[in-house]
Amino acid sequence: MKKLNLPLILGTIILILILLVMSFPDMFTNNSPYTIQLMRFIHEDGKLSAERAPFPPGEDYLLGSDDLGRDIFSYIIYGTRLTISLGILIAIGQFIIAIPLALLGGFGNRLAKSVIRQSNIIFSAIPALLISIILLKLRFIANLDRQNSIVAFVLIITAVSWPKLGSLISERVEGILQQPFIRGEVAIGKRKLRIALENVLPHLAPELVILFFMEIARNLSMIMQLGIFSIFVGNLGIINDTTSGALINTDISFEPEWASMLSTSRTLVSSAPWAVIFPALAFFISVLGFNLFGEGLRNIIQRKDSRMSLVFRKLISFDLKYVWNMVDRRRKIKFAAAAIIVIGSFAALSLANKGDYSINVESDPGGYPQEVIIGSQGVEQVVESITERMIKLGIAPLREDYVMSYDIGPSFMIEDQRLVIETGDETLQLIPNSDFTFTTSGNNEDQGFVYDATRVDLFNIEDFSSFADKFILMDKAFYNERSIEHFIWEITEKVDIKGILLVAERDERMDSFITDDSDELSVILVSRDVAGILKPNPDSRISIYSSVKPLEPKGRNVVGILMGEDKNIGDEAIVVGLNYNYTKDNGSSLLQFNLELMERLCEQRGNKRSIIFMFLDGTVDEKRHGINYMVKDFPYSPNKVEVYLDLTGLVKEEFDSACFSSAQAPVTRQLAWSLGHHLQKELESKGLDLTQLQTRSVDNEYYFTGSQADNAMFWERGIPTIHVLTGETGEKTRNVEEVGSILLEVINRNNY
Structure with missing residues (x-):
């Protein structure tokens, strides 16, 4: 034997x-x-x-x-x-x-x-x-x-x-x-x-x-x-x-x-x-x-x-033929059978364990308004559609209703805006939402000279006469928002001016469509490149024009929760911030993408933690961004929120690069750090060109300089935050569906 x-x-x-x-x-x-x-x-x-x-x-x-x-x-x-x-x-x-x-x-x-x-x-x-x-x-x-x-x-x-x-x-x-x-x-x-x-x-x-x-x-x-x-x-x-x-x-x-x-x-x-x-x-x-x-x-x-x-x-x-011939027939059969069993078993297990993370968005979903802007007529229809989808998926409201409304005050959508610079040698027609954007205006048309106040200590100024009948150039890098508001109030109280030109911080977004009603004063955000033209030319003369239409003074966030199944950590939550505002240029396919991502997350089995879906209104405007109102009256205990995944910056269907940051997801907040770490790794492994959001350190914490809304959850509520945004459009080699598939897989592997 x-x-x-x-x-x-x-x-x-x-x-x-x-x-x-x-x-x-x-x-x-x-x-x-x-x-x-x-x-x-x-x-x-x-x-x-x-x-x-x-x-x-x-x-x-x-x-x-x-x-x-x-x-x-x-x-x-x-x-x-x-x-x-x-x-x-x-x-x-x-x-x-x-x-x-x-x-x-x-x-x-x-x-x-x-x-x-x-x-x-x-x-x-x-x-x-x-x-x-x-x-x-x-x-x-x-x-x-x-x-x-x-x-x-x-x-x-x-x-x-x-x-x-x-x-x-x-x-x-x-x-x-x-x-x-x-x-x-x-x-x-x-x-x-x-x-x-x-x-x-x-x-x-x-x-x-x-x-x-x-x-x-x-x-x-x-x-x-x-x-x-x-x-x-x-x-x-x-x-x-x-x-x-x-x-x-x-x-x-x-x-x-x-x-x-x-x-x-x-x-x-x-x-x-x-x-x-x-x-x-x-x-x-x-x-x-x-x-x-x-x-x-x-x-x-x-x-x-x-x-x-x-x-x-x-x-x-x-000499594989010799090796094969020296083995007898019985051993060949045994070896072949064993190989088939092993390879078949691993193939079957691999298929069984390989999740389907694909996200497919209809190219022309139809049924949605051409444009949805906070306070516009299309909002009501879209809010109703999101609510119906949440009910169908078993997502419960965090309070009595899915819709959380907030007051945005008198607001107007810019229909047309122009800014022309005359430096003496040439006339420059600037590009809206790239070179400049109106942040406060009415139906205005004016022209005048520019006074460079970037070299002036505005905290200690006593004589405002040189500001009269001028456009005042101020740099946001030197002052915070409250200081700038105070300076504008103080200047307008002392003298009559044409308007305010605010130099944007580096990489600050200039894509606002909405302004406050102010026929008396126009506040315009200009890029640092534009400021570089105005500063060396003290005799620069500019012409402005803006026309606006009124909006309903109310914003609507749609919020729901998919309850976790784990009895120990089921009340811990991952918050996903999505937008439903879009313009004619971007189209409703981005809204369709966000709804599809929500549905695919709900389809995954065995979710341990809860997932809170926040469809935020006003994402096309910094001041009226829905996140600013959510942090004031957040409907869930912040201590039970493990991470906020901000996807409101996914505003292009096709692009070349993506912006990403997990700087506000420190290693001491384990799930947030793990999710951010894996997300960055997966985005890079799939060949996406990633650029990091610009930050500055404040008391050993990171503050995003491009948008105040990006900082709201972390700085106001202490919730670790991860940001994913679309970057340069260029030749449009990548699409939002690729990013969505990666997001779905990473969230699934960290929560299911």
Whole structure:
């Protein structure tokens, strides 16, 4: 009776399981490894009690949680891919260095022999683990992001661990070169390179295959040991306490990885042993699996009747026909059947786990007004359509009604606006909503000279006579909004002026269609390029013209919530801000896109957190933007909002680049940071040209200079915010549907 190769069988089972977990983590757990729950409330016998993480194994947490309330089982499942991949990448690096040097050394190259020998001496005197700790603890390396941190880990651990492998392979090469058949090959005139490829490597290959799996196991052991010393991929090193005058760090990785679990939970051995035992067990099973598989291969390859050396020799020479013919028919059938089963299973699982994230928008949906502007006649129809769609999708109102109205005061839509500059040498006809835009005006027509007040300290001015009958040029970069309002009031109280020219901040949007009613004064926002023309020409003369029509003084936001299904974090919310205003140029397809995105998000199964959809009115105008009124009376607890995803800037159907920023989604707000991190990564991986929104730092927080509305949720309500906007239009190589598919996938993977 043929003896079973138990190490190979057990090792194969473990490795197949690891491969399945790496490929299809969603198949093994429905929980997200990114979910943090520091507290949970338990209703028992009519009493309410609170419990702080770590939570013990139970119905909610199969293997318990860590001290941040993250599910250990899902963390292990999702961490398999990164941890095992590290072990494999390091092993590949070791072999890339060790094999060429060992071959050169075996054939008598003194430099190669010396490198292997001296490296072994160094790493025998100073343990590789100690050198790895010293290098990987360097501030520069410890602060690297996930991708660069992986590269640093692979390079450093490879550099300190290859000499032992190189020495082992070198000894084996020297042993093969002493064989009689090698002397025969030399005698017939074969070159060393040909002998190495055709004779040495085929005899060495079976052992290299065994060593490869053994090295992966050894690398995983090294990664586990480094984790105990708080060294792992993507270590954030968040400052936890500074009260004593010293910085006390908390080593945290938001990326699922086993070594980080050992690091963050090693202090919980006595209070929450499960937080240490299960990650250590994951390492143990993986190391055991690779070792068993390698040992099983050794049992097959080193049998007396083994023809593996001949097989490898034929494979290296690409004589596949010979290899196929030397296998009997029964084994061919078994191999083919096994290959079909494995490939078919993985293909089926891949299709089952591959979500459909496509978003398709009708080119001409019809049924919508040609133009929808806040206060215009088309708003009522669109609001009704959005409300009906929410009801159909099971989205509930946050209050009694889906529609949240707000007063915008007397407002007028600009029908026509013109600005002409005469510098003496030439006359320039400026482009509306690019070079300039009226922010306050009525039906006005006027002309006059420009007074450059950008060089004047407006806080301390006493004589306003030089301002009389002039257009006053002021720079917004020097003053905040309230100061500018005060200056305008003070100037108009003292003297009669023609109007105000405000120099826009860098990258500030100038696409306003709406103004306040003011027949007495026109306030015009001009670009910095226009200001560059006016400043060197003090005798510049300008002519202005504007015509407006009245709007209804009311805005309407449409807000609804899709409730989360997770009993622990179902009340946590992701807020998605969408616009429904559009002009004749953009068309109603953008509204159709936003409705389709909402519907696709509702179709996804197993949503853990709630999603709040906000269709905001007034997005075509900075002052009347619906978000400004939402933050004043936000209908949901801001403490339960994890992130605000602002998509109101997606205003072009086709474009060349996209604007993106997660600057207001700090790493301390984990879900927001994770979503922003993944979103940027996916946008870049799909080839989108991304530009970052301009910011400036205020009290160590980021403030967007282009639009006050972009800052509303973060600065007024403290809600972390991510912005996605369409950028340059140019040749229009990309479309909004591509961005929508990426958004759908990223939100799905972070919330479902």
